[in-house]
Amino acid sequence: PDALSCLFVSSESPSTAEGVISPSRVVGTVVWGIERVVKRALSRSVAPRNVPKNLLFVPVTARLAVLQWAHSSRLTAHPGVRGTLSTIRQRFWWPTLGRDSRHFIASCTVCTQTKSSSSLPAGLLRPLPTSSHLWSHVALDFITGLPLSAGNTVILTVVDRFSKATHFIPLPKLPSAKEMAHVLVNHVFKIHGLPSDVVSDRGPQFMSQFWKEFCRLIGASVSLSSGFHPQTNGQAECTNQIVGRLLRSLAFRNPSSWSEQLPWAEYAHNSLPTSATGL
Numbered sequence: 001p002d003a004l005s006c007l008f009v010s011s012e013s014p015s016t017a018e019g020v021i022s023p024s025r026v027v028g029t030v031v032w033g034i035e036r037v038v039k040r041a042l043s044r045s046v047a048p049r050n051v052p053k054n055l056l057f058v059p060v061t062a063r064l065a066v067l068q069w070a071h072s073s074r075l076t077a078h079p080g081v082r083g084t085l086s087t088i089r090q091r092f093w094w095p096t097l098g099r100d101s102r103h104f105i106a107s108c109t110v111c112t113q114t115k116s117s118s119s120l121p122a123g124l125l126r127p128l129p130t131s132s133h134l135w136s137h138v139a140l141d142f143i144t145g146l147p148l149s150a151g152n153t154v155i156l157t158v159v160d161r162f163s164k165a166t167h168f169i170p171l172p173k174l175p176s177a178k179e180m181a182h183v184l185v186n187h188v189f190k191i192h193g194l195p196s197d198v199v200s201d202r203g204p205q206f207m208s209q210f211w212k213e214f215c216r217l218i219g220a221s222v223s224l225s226s227g228f229h230p231q232t233n234g235q236a237e238c239t240n241q242i243v244g245r246l247l248r249s250l251a252f253r254n255p256s257s258w259s260e261q262l263p264w265a266e267y268a269h270n271s272l273p274t275s276a277t278g279l
Helices: 033-042 060-072 081-088 097-106 109-114 177-192 209-218 230-250 255-271
Strands: 004-009 026-032 137-143 154-160 166-171 197-200 221-224
Touching: 026 033, 033 060, 060 081, 060 097, 081 097, 137 230, 154 177, 154 230, 166 177, 166 230, 166 255, 177 209, 209 221, 230 255
Parallel strands: 137 197, 197 221
Antiparallel strands: 004 026, 137 154, 154 166
């Protein structure tokens, strides 16, 4: 095959009567053609000291060629991650081999079109209940990592899932469950009344016994988003993107003034029609 180069050194052809190659004949080892590509790239770079024994270090410029050879050539015929890694590890090595192999195979168009999924079928869709009253179902989420502004670094986003109206509340840090209860009472519940359902992620303040008991006492059910599925709380996630866009527009000259612009961002968002309702 074109992927292999077999080197034979012999003075004459072996006898057909013998049936095997005579010991007097010298036969060279089989060399993978991809090795020449790696060695050529290696001549222009320096291999690290931690290369495993008997393996060739693959520079960055040759890694794509090695991945294509180990996964897409006729010698392997598009195996999975395990088969591709097994082929490469016979002769080659680089520090991010496992991660690069998984990314390469995940983006392989041939595998996508020709292989069927072996994963378990996804569960049935269970959408959140549809609210029928203002502020009866609220969604909560945090925006963190903001520059310090008037002592605040966090924004609590509170969304009414019925009207899509919001409150953006600046906070100095991520609150505890008790602090969270005080914030909601002072900024939301005293204005709109007590909700019947609260949707949030699985942050520690929402997983605590204090928060569950607080919601039970006010008559609200706790709806926690599924792990690694932020779309469960998609209403708040989308609102976080909106408030980020609004603040970038209002505070782009002085990012540390975002807390001063937050009331205007809330006013603008609550005044403009939403795509979900048209109101």
